Amino acid sequence: MESIIEIQNLNYEINNKRILDNICLKVKEGELVGLIGPNGAGKTTLLKCLNGIYKAEGTVKVNGVLIDRMSNKSLAEKIALMHQNTQIGFPFPAKEVVLMGRYPYLKRMQRESKEDFKIARKNMEYTDTEKLEDCAINEMSGGERQRVLFAKTLTQQTDIILLDEPTASLDITYQEQIFKYARDLSEQGKTVLAAIHDLKIAAKYCTRLVLMNDGKIVSDGSPEEVLTSMNLSRVYGVNALVYKNRITGLLDIYIHKVNEKNKSVRFHVIGGGGTAGSVLRQLYEQGYYVSAGVFFQGDSDIASAEVFGIDYLVEKPFSSITDRLFNENLAYIEKAHTTVLCNMPLGFQNIRNLEAAEQAEKLVIIEDDLPETRDFTGGKAGEIYNRLKSKAVAVINSSRLHEVL
Ligand SMILES: Nc1ncnc2c1ncn2[C@@H]1O[C@H](COP(=O)(O)OP(=O)(O)OP(=O)(O)O)[C@@H](O)[C@H]1O
Structure with missing residues (x-):
């Protein structure tokens, strides 16, 4: 199968500091990839390079087309990024925020159509945010805002969805829920890349994990291949035991300090x-x-x-x-x-x-x-x-x- 995303030799620097170091990554359609790694590993930066926010050295192709050759709008029809900790200062009601997901499809000054409203509503129902439709986005709890922004991301109706720490302020029910949604989306053929800190959730839902450290990809494969005690000890600097939990049948991680x-x-x-x-x-x-x-x-x-x-x-x-x-x-x-x-x-x-x-x-x-x-x-x-x-x-x-x- 052709790769929907193809990244080759991607390097990115900020103030002469190497943030991404020769990243090469191919992602196939329908994959649910977890980007994991310690704080500062370069996960957000990689997602921003993919979304065209950061212009890096090297190549990023979507469906075989270099993203540098695509207009912002046509890229936004292909890739949606849900940012980490998005703050919106203006009191937009949730339903308007979700509708903003339709902007790549609208011409200048064009109003949203009935169809646009329908798509936005469907995604609000899907993310259990219809009750919040008239609430101001800047007056919501972090978790409510996160779910509204997820609905907006889905409303963009792209084949590729990038999620940067989507569960950061969610309670445990919605943490799982977001990844259940992500899994549904990938089963429908969408490609999802999510930067995620919770390694157990990453192991449970992602079909593939990419472990980053110091701007480099240090391991790439199935959760079992990537989440090894050795990898975790090396990258996070902790003693970690990785095992299959006999009660849940899931991969579990036990972090410890041995005397x-x-x-x-x-x-x-x-x-x-x-x-x-x-x-x-x-x-x-x-x-x-x-x-x-x-x-x-x-x-x-x-x-x-x-x-x-x-x-x-x-x-x-x-x-x-x-x-x-x-x-x-x-x-x-x-x-x-x-x-x-x-x-x-x-x-x-x-x-x-x-x-x-x-x-x-x-x-x-x-x-x-x-x-x-x-x-x-x-x-x-x-x-x-x-x-x-x-x-x-x-x-x-x-x-x-x-x-x-
Ligand atoms: N605007 C910026 N100016 C200077 N340095 C930056 C900037 N943005 C990111 N960096 C640096 O780039 C490195 C990678 O940051 P990035 O946010 O991509 O990491 P991350 O893996 O997403 O981390 P986290 O898990 O904490 O979100 C960090 O060392 C960070 O300090």
Whole structure:
């Protein structure tokens, strides 16, 4: 398929400072591309070059035609840009602002036709802004104004739509809504490029992400290809873990700061049934060496251990812990400075985890629920648990774990 947008060797400077550095990018019809990158990466500047607001060195073609050869009006029939934080000083009613989207199609002094009004109205309905039609644009909340401006952008009826931080002042419902609209538009064959800071929304809706830094494109591909821990760490200067959220099935990002000083201190975590996730995270953030187990296949604690790169032991589902895994668990416990027993359900299947915990030199028990309420062995596990309690260095609520780390 031909590219609807083709950018080659684009360079742009302001006051001798290189803002865009040799940008090359081709976008196909119907793509929904997220432009991501830290503040100052050059996203807005790139969108403005595409829209002809900034004249840069290099070439920008739309449908194979150089935009320098197009008049402002004919470019505005092809590309609409919704600016970041647009302020309008004059109290235009919303419906007039939306109608302004029709300007590329009107001759000098020509009034809008019935058809123009119809298009504007349809887009106000679509963006849930009809109720605001008589409200002054400069007296609206940031989010309301943003939605009216989005309706105006759509009213321009262009094949290419550029959105610069379209969700900046929107509440969570409308943040998602704008990107649902953007996805609908791309499914209808429109091409959408959106500068966006929210990486989770970018991953959820965009078919392709372009990561920029210092005026350059540093990665370009599917959300999975671009949103890697390495890319995010390199560009944003943070420690980031990128993983598939097992509950939502979506790409998720966890930004964190790890204390690098604690690597030689070992913790072992006994959990299960999703009770270990938060414990593993907190220990990971402290930078300790952490091992965990014995979990049973299918447990969400395994997903947590994998995200945090923690060594763990896993048994087949619905089986008791074998001697081999019991001994491996013991070996981890013996090497650990501290063993943490989570607030897990107690059954015949995992009773050997409690037996192993008896060997811990220093045991911390997390108790959010009384053991009687989660003992499914008729008291057998409860007996061991009570012995563990009497030797534990701390029995705490999970919200207080940080106090003993
Ligand atoms: N009018 C200007 N005069 C001087 N420098 C500018 C101007 N406009 C942009 N810049 C600089 O160009 C660089 C890129 O800015 P741009 O707004 O394109 O980045 P961005 O990726 O959109 O950032 P943000 O995510 O913060 O909106 C920044 O370093 C910015 O300071």
